[in-house]
Amino acid sequence: MKIFNTATMTKEEFKPIEPGRIRMYVCGPTVYNLIHIGNARPMIVFDTFRRYMEHKGYRVDYVSNFTDVDDKIIKAANDEGVSAQEISERYMKECLKDMEGMNIEPATVNPQATQEIDGMIEMIQTLIDKGYAYEKNGTVYFSTRKDPDYGCLSHKDLDNLRSGFRDLKVSGEEEKEDQLDFVLWKPKKEGEPSWPSPWSDGRPGWHIECSVMAKRYLGDTIDIHAGGEDLVFPHHENEIAQSCCANGVPFAHYWMHNAFLNINNKKMSKSLGNFFTVRDISKKYDLQVLRLFMLSAHYRSPLNFSDELMEAAKASLDRIKTAAAHLTDLSEAGAEGQMTETEQAIAEEAKGFIAKFDEKMDDDNNTADALSVVFDLVRFANTKVTEGSTRALAKAVLDVLVELTGILGLKVLPEKEELDLDIEALIEERQAARKAKNFARADQIRDELLSKGIQLLDTREGVKWKRV
Ligand code: AMP
Ligand code: ZN
Numbered sequence: 001m002k003i004f005n006t007a008t009m010t011k012e013e014f015k016p017i018e019p020g021r022i023r024m025y026v027c028g029p030t031v032y033n034l035i036h037i038g039n040a041r042p043m044i045v046f047d048t049f050r051r052y053m054e055h056k057g058y059r060v061d062y063v064s065n066f067t068d069v070d071d072k073i074i075k076a077a078n079d080e081g082v083s084a085q086e087i088s089e090r091y092m093k094e095c096l097k098d099m100e101g102m103n104i105e106p107a108t109v110n111p112q113a114t115q116e117i118d119g120m121i122e123m124i125q126t127l128i129d130k131g132y133a134y135e136k137n138g139t140v141y142f143s144t145r146k147d148p149d150y151g152c153l154s155h156k157d158l159d160n161l162r163s164g165f166r167d168l169k170v171s172g173e174e175e176k177e178d179q180l181d182f183v184l185w186k187p188k189k190e191g192e193p194s195w196p197s198p199w200s201d202g203r204p205g206w207h208i209e210c211s212v213m214a215k216r217y218l219g220d221t222i223d224i225h226a227g228g229e230d231l232v233f234p235h236h237e238n239e240i241a242q243s244c245c246a247n248g249v250p251f252a253h254y255w256m257h258n259a260f261l262n263i264n265n266k267k268m269s270k271s272l273g274n275f276f277t278v279r280d281i282s283k284k285y286d287l288q289v290l291r292l293f294m295l296s297a298h299y300r301s302p303l304n305f306s307d308e309l310m311e312a313a314k315a316s317l318d319r320i321k322t323a324a325a326h327l328t329d330l331s332e333a334g335a336e337g338q339m340t341e342t343e344q345a346i347a348e349e350a351k352g353f354i355a356k357f358d359e360k361m362d363d364d365n366n367t368a369d370a371l372s373v374v375f376d377l378v379r380f381a382n383t384k385v386t387e388g389s390t391r392a393l394a395k396a397v398l399d400v401l402v403e404l405t406g407i408l409g410l411k412v413l414p415e416k417e418e419l420d421l422d423i424e425a426l427i428e429e430r431q432a433a434r435k436a437k438n439f440a441r442a443d444q445i446r447d448e449l450l451s452k453g454i455q456l457l458d459t460r461e462g463v464k465w466k467r468v
Contacts, residue, residue, distance in 0.1 A: 001056070003224070004300060004364045006232060006255040007153050011364055014254065016223050022053055022060045023218040025252070027210060027227035027235070028110070030067040031091035032076045035098055036275035037290065037305065038228075038261040038268035044291055045258050045299040045365065046226050047104045048409055052361045055407045063217045064107045065210060066092050068114050069203055074192055084193050085114075098278040101287040103409045109217050113209040117195045120204045120212045123246050124184045124197075132245040136175035138187035138200030144180040147241045153255060154233035182238050184208050207238035214251075215243065225252035229259055230267075256365075258299045265304060276305070288410055289314045295367040295408055316375070317410070323378040324401055324412040330385060330394035339392045346384045347396040353377040357404050367408065374404050423454055427463050430456075 001014040016022055026046045029039050043064075050060045068088035077084040092112070099106075124140055127133035132146050144150045144158075151158045162179050183205040188194035194201045214222055220243070227236065236255065243251040260267045268275045281290050293313035297303040339347060353373055360369035381397050405412045413421070426445050433441040446456055455468045 001053075001362045002364050003254050003256060005253075006257050009155070012254070016058070017221060017253070020058055022058050022224065023222040024050065024060060024062050024224040024226065025210070025214040025218060025222055026062070026064040026225075027231055028064040028066050029095060030070050030072060031088045031095060032070070032073040033091055033270070034277040034279050035091075035095050036268060036270065036277050037281060038275060040098070040102060040278050040290065041261045041294055041299075041303070042226065042228050042258050043099060043104050044102060044294040044409070045367065046256070048295060048367055048407070049226075049256070049365045051105065051407050051409055052365070055403075056358075060108075061218060062105075062107045063109050063111065063213065065213050066095070066110060066112045067206065067209065068092065068112045069193060070206065078191070088112075088114075094279075098282075098287075101282055102278065102291055103288065103411060105409075111213040111217060113204070113213075114193075116209065116212055116216065117204065119216055120208050121185075121195075121197050123208060123212050123215070123242065124204075126246045127184065127242065130245060132241075133184055134177065135199050138185075138202065139175065139183060140185040140199050141176055141181040142184055142238065142241060143177060144182070144241065145178055147245055149244065150180070150241050151237065153240055154237050156233060156237075182207065182234060184242070207235055208242055210235070211239050211242040211246070211251075214239075215247065220247040220249050220251075222252050224254045224256060226256040226258075229257040232257055256299075259302045261294075261303050261305055263305045265302075268305065281310075285310060285314060286317075289317055291409060292317050292371070295371055298364075298366055298368050300364075316371075317412075320374065320378055320401070320405060320410070320412050321414075323381050324398065324405075325414060327381060327385060327394050327398035327401065328413065330387070330389055331391050331398055334387075334389050334391040334394050337390060337392075339390050339396075343390060343393040347393055350377065350380065350384075350397045350400045353380070353400055354404065357407070361407070370404075370408065374401070374408070377401055377404065423449065423465060427456065427465065431463065 002011045003014045004011045024046075026042060029035050050062050053060050066088070069084065073084050073087050077087045080087070124133060127142065128135065128140065133140055133142050158180065185197060185199055185202055185204055185208075187200035187202040192203065194203055214225070225236065225239070232255075240251050262268060263274050266272065266274060278287065278290070281287065289310060290313075293310055294303070296309075296313060296316075353376065356376075357370050357373045360366045360373060363369075377400065381401065385394050385397050402413065426449060430442045430445040433439070433445065449456060449465070450468075453467055454465050457464045457466065
């Protein structure tokens with residue numbers, strides 16, 4: 001597997017810290033209103049990366065935070081006359097609903113900044129003790145000049161940046177020793193949420209939260225850190241500075257960044273007001289269409305949102321679903337008996353699409369080319385599996401299609417079929433229980449299915465079921 005690493009600006013062979021395991025951190029959204037489809041891009045592309053690595057047999061520890069204390073949240077709370085906590089809790093819940101709709105696998109942990117304040121105070125204290133941070137009137141700053149590696153991720157000319165910043169004064173930050181120094185802790189203003197600390201009653205800066213949550217849930221050194229490309233500087237640069245200086249070891253081995261989702265070739269963002277929320281889109285399309293749209297471009301290429309591309313994505317998804325439905329029908333109603341020799345060769349060829357798909361994904365998560373392989377498979381299935389085919393062949397080809405679309409997180413079977421698959425799995429479990437003479441479990445499964453309106457019939461041809 002090759003990954004383009006922003007830190008080295010090259011595609012590198014991926015080597016995990018521990019064989020078979022990946023520790024991955026993805027910067028999550030600030031929860032002050034509904035997420036827009038730009039925010040959905042990192043969620044979808046890195047979820048697909050995770051699913052692919054799981055398909056390759058890795059255990060993936062996937063941590064993605066919610067930023068639930070921030071100026072924008074406080075402003076939204078003041079505008080509505082409610083607490084900041086009410087705003088962040090409300091939109092965190094809404095975000096999780098959107099994520100479910102987009103079929104994002106639940107993260108191993110979704111930490112919240114406000115629940116991790118102790119860890120942040122501890123890391124800030126370590127940075128002060130080691131001489132990397134200083135306090136001025138209750139505000140703590142990171143001293144960028146003390147870190148010889150500062151700038152290693154963004155490859156910026158820091159002297160140039162410093163002179164560019166010379167005239168820039170952010171209110172409340174006049175006491176910085178250097179323009180590139182950034183806030184680790186700031187005192188509260190009237191009406192803001194705050195926590196006690198050795199320096200002031202206040203709240204953490206944004207960057208420290210990710211350093212602390214990555215450390216707590218994944219360890220001092222992690223395999224992959226990911227997020228949108230706008231986060232490279234200063235957010236990720238600052239995370240590296242904090243983590244490396246506090247922990248004394250490298251922070252992340254690979255940095256992955258998705259390009260922007262644009263609209264009329266401008267970044268979609270809340271501040272520009274040129275955005276659609278995931279909720280808006282869900283009213284017009286199944287969110288699987290949004291997912292396919294996102295995966296139809298390479299994650300490092302800008303992607304322009306348009307109605308035409310969404311319609312094209314819808315047509316593409318329909319094409320896959322139609323093929324899946326046809327294969328499902330044939331796998332139930334096709335010819336009985338074993339595959340012929342010719343069919344066995346077709347089934348083998350179908351399996352070959354998995355290797356082709358993997359080859360594309362192994363090249364830096366190239367979902368666009370991997371999707372093309374899925375369409376090749378659809379064409380293959382449509383021509384090679386026909387009315388006269390055996391059920392066994394239809395099922396074999398369907399299994400490959402479901403496996404590949406599953407890695408992309410696309411649900412292609414009609415809801416009913418997914419229910420049917422659950423029932424089939426329970427029936428199989430019951431058969432196994434009966435074989436093992438575990439009749440109690442077998443009866444329990446029969447009753448469980450009956451309570452769902454499914455009656456089992458033990459016939460000479462095996463177990464059948466019908467709705468009652
Ligand atoms: P934010 O809530 O602004 O911190 O963003 C959460 C995540 O969404 C970050 O990884 C951002 O880089 C990413 N993001 C925000 N806007 C876009 C966009 N238009 N296209 C792609 N990613 C974005
Ligand atoms: Zn972050």
